[in-house]
Amino acid sequence: LGSFNLEKIASPAEVIRELICHCLDTIAESQAKNEHLQKENERLLRDWNDVQGRFEKCVSAKEAVETDLYKRFILVLNEKKAKIRSLHKLLNEVQELEKNIEHKMETPTCSEMTTHRDAIYDESTDEDSEIPSSPSVLT
Template sequence: FRLGSLKLQKVSSPAEVVKELIGYCLDCLGRLQAKTEHLQKENERLFNGWSDVEKRLEKCVKAKEELEADLYNRFILVLNEKKAKIRNLQKLLNEAKESAADAKCTRDSIATTQVAMGRENDYDGSTDEESENLTQASLPS
């Protein structure tokens, strides 16, 4: 396994090279720490935003459930009122049908009675010949 290769050269002042390496590492470390802090702040901001959204979502769910329950209660009231109105209208319709049937029976019986009375009146009445004879007899000759 070979990671890489490098060539080492002899340096006249190793302290200077070590100082530069340490300085480079410190700079890299500073940049990485700054980036880490920035990412931690961003992460915290996102987490807080997520918490706020979660709380709002819970409130919305609760409000939705309350609204849903209220709407169901109102719907039940309206539905019961409509059912009562339908029952009342059906009752009125049945009463109207019964009333119409009774009225028809009454009309039929009245018509039958009138026809029967008309026949009886015909028996009691005089004929045309009788009325002519009566009129002629009453006229002076």
């Protein structure tokens, strides 16, 4: 792998003290970072819980609004359906009335046939024109 040379030091206690100080500083820094991260995690967890609570409230409010809108929509829809049914009924009645009127116009009534017959009867014929116009009295 690799190799390196070790040198003999005059005061090994000083080097050990520096190593221990360096390790203690590193541990202190790590603990400070750890505390900072734990506080950050706690803050994020509180924020998360707050957001989750607000989200649940929003979902409940949305569902309430949807339910209310659905109820209103059903009422409006039923009113429109009733209006459409009444308009269809009215249209059918008008169409039926129109058919009856057309049927009555196509088939003459008894009075119309009598009137037509009377009109034909009242017309002059060739024979009437041959009768002299002098009045005669029958006794």
